[in-house]
Amino acid sequence: MESNLLENSLIHLLDAVDRLDETIPDIISLKYSVFHLWSGIRLLLEKRLSDEHRSHIHSNKKDTHHPKINVDTGWDAPLDFKDLKEKLYAFCGMDIDKYDYILNKIRKDYDKIEHSKFRGSKVQITSNLVEVWPFIVDFISKHMNLSNDSYSTNLFDQTCEIMDTHLKFIRDKKNEINDVLLNQLKKSFYAKPLKCPVCLQDAIPLLPNSDPKYSCAFCNNTTHWKQLALECGSDLNYVGPFDCLNCSSHGVLQTKDQWICLSCCHTWEFEQISICNMCGERLVWSQKNTPYCEDCKRPV
Known part of the structure; x- marks a missing residue:
């Protein structure tokens, strides 16, 4: 599975942006968009960590939610986001604290979906996607090698193409509210x-x-x-x-x-x-x- 972390991450990210491309996405599409967005980001971070050593993406803590898995297979619990950040800093020298506000926002929305408490709109989720997009592009360009991977390159190119639509959507929305917001600020x-x-x-x-x-x-x-x-x-x-x-x-x-x-x-x-x-x-x-x-x- 570790060898396909990059590919799996890009598949999730493509699915996330594609589901938001509908004119009026239903609640299922909105939820799955958030689900795939966080899954893609998480796998991207794990891929960088596994490049140092594959054991780094596993936690030393036991999975208290699924104790039978630990007994039967010996698998450790997956890394929580805090541990993932700490390991990226310790083993890769990467500090992503300045992106905490957006990464934690998407992670919390993901958690709400798991507990059936998520509510959102296309405007809200697309705005979050656009906010985190520079981090994703920067991370892939600096830490992922796509030069000899035509399939992953194609996935990323498709995602970027659809993202152009979302970036325009947010720009247009900002222009639409600009005069109203300026009047309110007075x-x-x-x-x-x-x-x-x-x-x-x-x-x-x-x-x-x-x-x-x-x-x-x-x-x-x-x-x-x-x-x-x-x-x-x-x-x-x-x-x-x-x-x-x-x-x-x-x-x-x-x-x-x-x-x-x-x-x-x-x-x-x-x-x-x-x-x-x-x-x-x-x-x-x-x-x-x-x-x-x-x-x-x-x-x-």
């Missing part, structure tokens, strides 16, 4: 759109209103501020969430240039707020010249 309490944790586009205008929800202009996903703050802090490149110093709600995020609260719609400059030096979990006013929050200053 009313937003934060000058830039927040990245959507569903479609991964910078397309959530932070419009102050009595409704505690925010909507993505790109994929139309609507999320309660608590869930949005949590997903932005755990899955995307934002720091937080923290308890707000103004309203006490757990909705403050640190963006690239400001602090923002998704609950009370307040913003602060970087220098106005600091993170407690002791617990790292609470915020303090920088002008008070104290590096510790009130809880950490209390005697034990």
